[in-house]
Amino acid sequence: MTRSPGTPLPPPHERRRLREAGALTRARLAERVGVRPGTVRAWESGRRSPRGRNREVYAKLLAALAGPAGTAGDAEGGAGAGALASVSTRQREEGTAVVTVRLEKPARRGAVVPEASAFAQAPPPAAPRREPVPDGHEGTAGLTPAQAFDALYAFCAPALVRQAYLLTGRRDLARESVERAFQRAWDRWPEVARDPDPAGWVRAAAYEWALSPWHRWRRHDQRAEPPPPDADDRALLDALLRLPPPYRRTLLLYDGVGLGLPETAAETEASTRAAAGRLTYARESVAALLPELSDPDELHRRLAELASTGRLRAAEPPEVRGGSERRARFWTRAAVAFTVALIGTTALTLRTAPTRYEPPVPAGETVRGVPPRVAPGPLSEERRELRDRLREELPGGPERLAPQTR
Numbered sequence: 001m002t003r004s005p006g007t008p009l010p011p012p013h014e015r016r017r018l019r020e021a022g023a024l025t026r027a028r029l030a031e032r033v034g035v036r037p038g039t040v041r042a043w044e045s046g047r048r049s050p051r052g053r054n055r056e057v058y059a060k061l062l063a064a065l066a067g068p069a070g071t072a073g074d075a076e077g078g079a080g081a082g083a084l085a086s087v088s089t090r091q092r093e094e095g096t097a098v099v100t101v102r103l104e105k106p107a108r109r110g111a112v113v114p115e116a117s118a119f120a121q122a123p124p125p126a127a128p129r130r131e132p133v134p135d136g137h138e139g140t141a142g143l144t145p146a147q148a149f150d151a152l153y154a155f156c157a158p159a160l161v162r163q164a165y166l167l168t169g170r171r172d173l174a175r176e177s178v179e180r181a182f183q184r185a186w187d188r189w190p191e192v193a194r195d196p197d198p199a200g201w202v203r204a205a206a207y208e209w210a211l212s213p214w215h216r217w218r219r220h221d222q223r224a225e226p227p228p229p230d231a232d233d234r235a236l237l238d239a240l241l242r243l244p245p246p247y248r249r250t251l252l253l254y255d256g257v258g259l260g261l262p263e264t265a266a267e268t269e270a271s272t273r274a275a276a277g278r279l280t281y282a283r284e285s286v287a288a289l290l291p292e293l294s295d296p297d298e299l300h301r302r303l304a305e306l307a308s309t310g311r312l313r314a315a316e317p318p319e320v321r322g323g324s325e326r327r328a329r330f331w332t333r334a335a336v337a338f339t340v341a342l343i344g345t346t347a348l349t350l351r352t353a354p355t356r357y358e359p360p361v362p363a364g365e366t367v368r369g370v371p372p373r374v375a376p377g378p379l380s381e382e383r384r385e386l387r388d389r390l391r392e393e394l395p396g397g398p399e400r401l402a403p404q405t406r
Helices: 012-021 026-033 037-045 052-066 072-077 145-168 171-187 189-194 198-210 213-217 231-242 245-257 261-267 272-289 296-308 317-352 381-393
Strands: 085-087 101-103
Touching: 012 037, 012 052, 026 037, 026 052, 026 296, 037 231, 145 171, 145 189, 145 198, 145 245, 145 296, 145 317, 171 189, 171 198, 171 317, 189 198, 198 261, 231 245, 231 272, 231 296, 245 261, 245 272, 245 296, 261 272, 272 296
Parallel strands: none
Antiparallel strands: 085 101
16 A cells, blocks of 8 residues: 655745745734644744645645745635735845835735735835926826825835834734824925935834833723734744833844834934944844844844734724824814913903002011000999999989989
């Protein structure tokens, strides 16, 4: 009795490369195969090999990812998605990391588009070019401010929410940070629209709000946050949250987002030497707790996977713009009410204030040398007899009826 060979699979390192080329996280791939993310990690490291139905489904997914225009949705639903995701390899010029995801063709109906990495930002759809615009703003020709804001939001918000989650470890605070950053951007849209790097402007505002120390005093931020389901992801998140906020931000910008050291120092408002020291300390701290993350490439990959496991979704652009406008109206009305109250108080003060000088009343002084008041003493014998005679004769005596003449 001979045993038929199983479905062939590529080598472990090739499995990982195909998954990353399709912009799929381990959690997303494990969900489609029907296993845990740790099992997928074991398959990619070569410690285990899939069997039975899991092997067949896993082989179909890898075959679809290895095709010229295939996605994970082709093997799962039987129809091609028509979306080609191209992921650039990590570049190591002065330690920078650049990861981009670009959709060259729109996906067909019913296809599943792979989830983008936490640090990948897909360029917004190009608007029809009506007329040339100087100063290098050709992409915004013919766009209204709301349309330009929505394009920037779609370009940055999904990745920023995941990055804010790595900074704070709290999902609600990550969404709030991104929404408040874009609300500030909408309040100052002329300034942001003319900025050379609008995405960097919004990212800096989101990071500042996420790392604000005042959040610790809010009641809803003191509740425990559910940790990631995977043990490795929990360990990495704990290692990140143990770092001081400036060091955590520097590590995320350099090893996560992929900024250069001068850009990282400028965004964190530090010198290049200070940024390098923070980065070195942060890497050593993470490597001391997780030795397998001593390689910057592996650290970048694990950061992207950890951010994608939160399943964070940003709000819709109209909702963010509406919140910004409502807040602006509230503060405008509050300023008007405060001004009216100040004017009323000033008018009342002018109406009731004295119009001439009134000297103050001097304080009282103690007068010395006056004898104290005393009660009358006891009556003498003569005064006592006179008192008795007056009490007896005057009420009924003849003197009241016929006074005597003298």
